[in-house]
Amino acid sequence: MLAYNFNWDVIWRQWPTIIEALLLGIGLAVASLAIGCIIGILCAFGRVSRHKWLDWAIWSYVEFIRNTPLLLLIFFVYFGLPQMGIRAFDKIESFILTLSLYAGAYMCEVFRAGLASIPNQYVEAAKAIGLRPWQRQLYVVLPVMFRITLPSISNTLISLFKDTSLAAAIAVPELTFTARQINANTFRVMEAWLTASALYLATSYAIAWVLRLVERRYSVIR
Amino acid sequence: MQNHMKPNATSAATGAMPLLRAVDVHKSYDRLEVLKGISMDVEQGEVLALIGASGSGKTTFLRCINLLEEFQQGEIDLDGEPIGYRMTGGRRRKIPEAALSAQRARIGMVFQSFNLFPHMTAEQNVMLGLTKVRGKPAAEARDIARHWLERVGLAERRGHYPFQLSGGQQQRVAIARAVAMEPRLVLFDEVTSALDPELVAEVLGVMQDLARSGMTMIVVSHEMLFVREVASRVVFMDGGHVVAQGPPQELFRDPESERLRSFLGRFHGVFS
Amino acid sequence: MQNHMKPNATSAATGAMPLLRAVDVHKSYDRLEVLKGISMDVEQGEVLALIGASGSGKTTFLRCINLLEEFQQGEIDLDGEPIGYRMTGGRRRKIPEAALSAQRARIGMVFQSFNLFPHMTAEQNVMLGLTKVRGKPAAEARDIARHWLERVGLAERRGHYPFQLSGGQQQRVAIARAVAMEPRLVLFDEVTSALDPELVAEVLGVMQDLARSGMTMIVVSHEMLFVREVASRVVFMDGGHVVAQGPPQELFRDPESERLRSFLGRFHGVFS
Amino acid sequence: GARAAQAQLVDTSKSKLQQVLDRGHLIVGTGSTNPPWHFEDDTGKLVGMDIDMSRLLAKNLFDDPEKVEFVLQGSDARIPSLITDRVDIVVQWMTITPGRAQQVEFTVPYYREGVGLLMMADGGRFKKFDEVKAAGSDATIGAMQNVFIEDWVHQALPEARVDQFESPDATVQALNAGRVDAYLGDQSAIRWLMQQAPGRYVDGGYGWMPNSYASAVKPGDPVWLNWVNTVYREAMLGVDFPTFSASYKKWFGIDLATPKVGFPTEFS
Amino acid sequence: MAERTFWTELWNAKWALLNGIAITTELSAYVVVASTILGLLGGLVLVYGWRPAALLVRLYVDVMRGIPVLVLILFWYYGLALFKINIPAFWAGVIALAGFATAHMSEIVRGAIQSVPAGQSEAAKAIGLRFWQRLRYVILPQATRRVLPPWVNTAVEMVKATTLLSIIGVVELLLATQQTIARNYMVIQFYLAATLLYFVLNFAISRLGALLERRFAYMRY
Ligand SMILES: Nc1ncnc2c1ncn2[C@@H]1O[C@H](COP(=O)(O)OP(=O)(O)OP(=O)(O)O)[C@@H](O)[C@H]1O
Ligand SMILES: Nc1ncnc2c1ncn2[C@@H]1O[C@H](COP(=O)(O)OP(=O)(O)OP(=O)(O)O)[C@@H](O)[C@H]1O
Ligand SMILES: [Mg+2]
């Protein structure tokens, strides 16, 4: 029936490379999410601040990023910046920069929604015991917002992890890149893609599972 | 009916400085004037009950005292010091946030919906202000928190998160959080609504306890029976004015004001 | 104290079939038994008040009557017809969803939190059941809705969405929505909590009006003054049992049960 | 088992050749973004060396070079297309390697060349192969993902670093952007690029690592493979030589010498 | 030969690019419509469905969300062909993307339905509405408002994901752009042009979503 004979030897031979590639992808996703979270928090606070121009500037950033295919953004940072005379980043740094900006736009929206859903009463209670503005943000608003937004953060992390596959386009040796390399070398396309997707799926599940534990640990808000 | 534009008789007679003095406080939301000149004195150790129909401005007035709302005219003094605003160069200016926070720390507030911090245990809720505002070391703050949680009967619940506590228990944590800061004055906004009679009695017990220990309180409530039990003086507000005030027995037995009579309505007479 | 396992004396004496008869209703959440055998009769035209401490099962019982909760044992009959379950082949089975809906349509419920549909105006809230369940044409349903909104004093508010209405107004829309369906029985769950005395009086007026027109009602409330005014009979529940019942005057003046006496606590004696 | 299946396949009536003839047109898998092999010209028409080879097959099947349907696909798709019978043949710039030959059957090659280095005429760090070699590990070479590409680079430049890209335009862009110091390309592609943008690039002036380009068919169909081989061989050496050499001239700029008459050189 | 500038090249490529836009738009429209309908069903099954059915949908949703879209595309194009089912690249792409988006939409619908307070469904029960009536008149109208923002996000994601169909030779906007670039090597300029076109398309969707959202703003709790 199936006119195809599977041969997994090529996969086993490349196994260490594949795992390395997987870890690189996870690393890229986590680094970008971390930076993206910081960008997102700053932008979210910027958007709820009273400065009209700041709100507008951040809104433009978010809309631009969210409405442009990631692949094109990657090309711009990697190819476009050097042509404009900015040669500061290597390929991995460029990719993290792009993905961070991308994540930042999404996290900005996530956190903005989180901020909007924090009942004003908590802030008032914090005022009432005499906390200063930055103490209110630090001890009350941020912790509550993080707990509210945990599910969205874990969704974003999973999709960022899958988006690392686009790094292959600028020669970053992550999982998709490695799978393609195996394809090119051996033409074992089926084996390579099956392996890659199983690893993607397993990792996504693992991320979701870990974050669900974190969520359960911190879900003190009902 | 007393003239609501002047501080009440009590303090004028004794001559001592009242703990809180509000003079002609006006407050509007956009064009809607909610407080139309509220004046009152609250003496040290007094338990003042604010009653009045929905929308009469009771909550708004409490929020003005705690600087959660700006007010456009008038003055509120705590211990003789004006709160929230300062006159500089003939103009009335809001004082900076940092100074506001310091003033707020001298006033405790218990909200109708408790507003406990959901990500902190009961103990942590009480400790936060002690460590971050009062600057106490964690160990000392923990001792104080435990002391107060014990006093409101929640010694074994101190490690629980708000969602693990019943309404009455949350209410008591909120009270502990407010009083642990040793404020000069505590404001209670409808602390008993949505509690059953037994829990009301429990909260009442805690508040009477506080009153005995000399705590000054302003209490907003709709439950006249509760007011009768807890208050040393009652102020009746209507449409943004203070319409009547006096000790609860007198006021309830024989309401001078027509408006108060109709407000008490069918409950009037219960307070024999 | 009456035996709570038997229907009360009223119906036994008259011999007429009660509108609602609950016999030995048991209800558990997982392993927590909340109702431990509730039996009671409600006569046509009666206003029955359910009182009891928080967690005693009042809300749960109302929800069983309206089939919002399943119960594991016992029977509830409306007009002699068993509700929610049917015995087929010696086994107790839930009746199908369509039949459940038809039974629910004969019972109205006013929720503590109103639960108005936020995407519909007051009028549309009232009309929905009339058109979709009773199958009335829109024009007729609109007339009925307007009639009831007028009766609860909201004639000019009928085009407003819930968020544009005050708590008391939402409450009254919820009442209109329930009674416009002309149910045989209306259940009220703590309709007065979080309302100020004047609004309580207003809602009380509407309910007394309904009572005069012969509507049968079961009312859960924590406000004893309200209960005294509105109820023709009071049932006191504690820990999933009916502990005492009787006309309010008798029951409040001289509570036989120790538990009821302690429940009424400091309010006891008010009801002279 | 397998032998019986093979025996069956030899039955000419079941061969792909017969299926194609019955169908009335040929289905070719190829790409559209790699000049001069397969790309769209200014009018949006698919052209290039691979396309010419496909049309040659169609001409020999149906006497009509237009009776061919092109299925565009990425390089990842070349094998699945064959295995799943989506295409009759892949004519898509394929390098023959023995490893790949375990998966597909290659036809005879129709082009052989080495790789070279393309560098910026202005603004780049290097212009000559020897300069790149002297830079050692300081030089980064960009290349299309390919078989053992690192080995190839390191044969001539043992220390250079290698970045691999998915498409030639990404590789060229990496060169333009200064991301890489040189583009390791097929000499055909290098020639094409220099011809397209005169004065912009320079050739490093050294070629190495010969590799052969061929088409591929699904394994196990000797009839079909043999027929395609026949067409290709006669294009290079026999009846279709004029067409073939015109294509060579057009896409690679190479003038082919007319095959020697007399004893066929391939057997000498 | 006339000098090759970006503008002359753009003029040359106009039909190819317009055709790319048309294909991208058509693909996105099919994907969004199909996944919205199927996602609605999936969401309903997740919330109200018979237990085993709900578990199946949950499994589907989780697996789909964990697999790279590219693999799904290859599966539908080649995986089915292994069983002698040949679907054209365009439709294989629609199925792959719609299948992926359906998983997301199901989650979105589930979340939205569950965010409608339980009291709403109880109030609807209390006036005697049947299951479908409760859904139609009470639950779904309220869920719609919650669905809108994530729905817009998913729709935009899908427009962006159509770029992956270039691998199986669907000449959508990105492949059309790359074909142009292969001819003239004006990489940055043409990628910029493509970015602009994608932005316009997606921004239109975002604005439409915002507009609808504002229309539902009266629904507050
Ligand atoms: N943020 C606001 N914006 C506009 N109007 C407001 C705002 N908050 C309160 N109001 C109005 O101010 C008036 C007084 O409100 P307030 O909450 O002080 O009344 P209250 O006496 O506490 O009533 P209740 O007993 O119902 O709590 C009301 O008419 C209310 O509608
Ligand atoms: N969904 C549920 N799951 C588990 N336990 C429940 C649930 N709902 C109610 N209970 C429990 O059932 C008991 C009775 O609750 P119920 O709401 O009927 O009390 P009530 O008499 O209405 O109290 P209240 O006056 O506070 O409204 C309580 O102990 C409560 O914790
Ligand atoms: Mg208030």
Ligand SMILES: [Mg+2]
């Ligand atoms: Mg209840």
